[in-house]
Amino acid sequence: MRIVIAEDNVLLASGLELLLSNSGYEVAEIAADVKGFLAAVDRHRPAVTIVDVRLPPTFRDEGIRAAIEARRIRPGLPVLILSQYVEHTYAFELLSSSGGGVGVGYLLKDRISRVDEFLEALDRVAAGGTALDPDVVAQLLARQTHPLSTLTRREWEVLALMAEGHDNATLAKKLSITDNAVHKHIGNIFAKFELTAPDAGHRRVRAVLTYLEAR
Structure with a gap:
């Protein structure tokens, strides 16, 4: 490379x-x-x-x-x-x-x-x-402003790992939860951030941008 x-x-x-x-x-x-x-x-x-x-x-x-x-x-x-x-x-x-x-x-x-x-x-x-x-993510996520303030603790954890760039399988492993649970939490995050685009990859990026914009 x-x-x-x-x-x-x-x-x-x-x-x-x-x-x-x-x-x-x-x-x-x-x-x-x-x-x-x-x-x-x-x-x-x-x-x-x-x-x-x-x-x-x-x-x-x-x-x-x-x-x-x-x-x-x-x-x-x-x-x-x-x-x-x-x-x-x-x-x-x-x-x-x-x-x-x-x-x-x-x-x-x-x-x-x-x-x-x-x-x-x-x-x-x-x-x-x-x-x-992770230190960047932690500081950004600490600034709890709408719509970030609507997330549950587990959704915060999922979003933090998403922001670091981990895929769903890694999220499940790091959080010791099932793949289905990961999909559910990510879906909840997308819904709370009003991210309706069909492209899941694009929505992941937009989710990161959403909390960065709320700095």
Whole structure:
């Protein structure tokens, strides 16, 4: 799997390259700024990209802007964002960008040290899924505003795991409930969020966006 990384911190970039290379991935290029990242994406056509939220010159939101621009040029380009802190606006902005929540992830950098979890999230994003850091999800779900306040405790748990990008089988396993129970809870969430589109995958993305918009 070919990967392009946008990261200006040399130590972190080198560590990522070593980790990914040793895990069987191909790191095609590491860019230190937006211009270099967009050029690398065009040159290598990666299967997935890893982008730091903060890049030169201002170290504010250049990474998010670069990811959104890359997805505008190449719709559906999988992007995994790395951030030092939970920044709700950036998470929402990425998920709302061109292509919606298809092939997007937002992880805190500390998650990299949990190698299996990090690589699982990367693979999920590359396959067109979503991966939100549990800490991001927890902070977002803590802001109980309508229609989120209508969810039961179990529905909160299901939504949190949905937001992390897990499929129904994984939800059932993690919550120790049946597949039928998972389907029921997800159906209740869709109903409470008034999500009536026939495409279940689209509704899952919209459910995540609904609570992000309620931040």
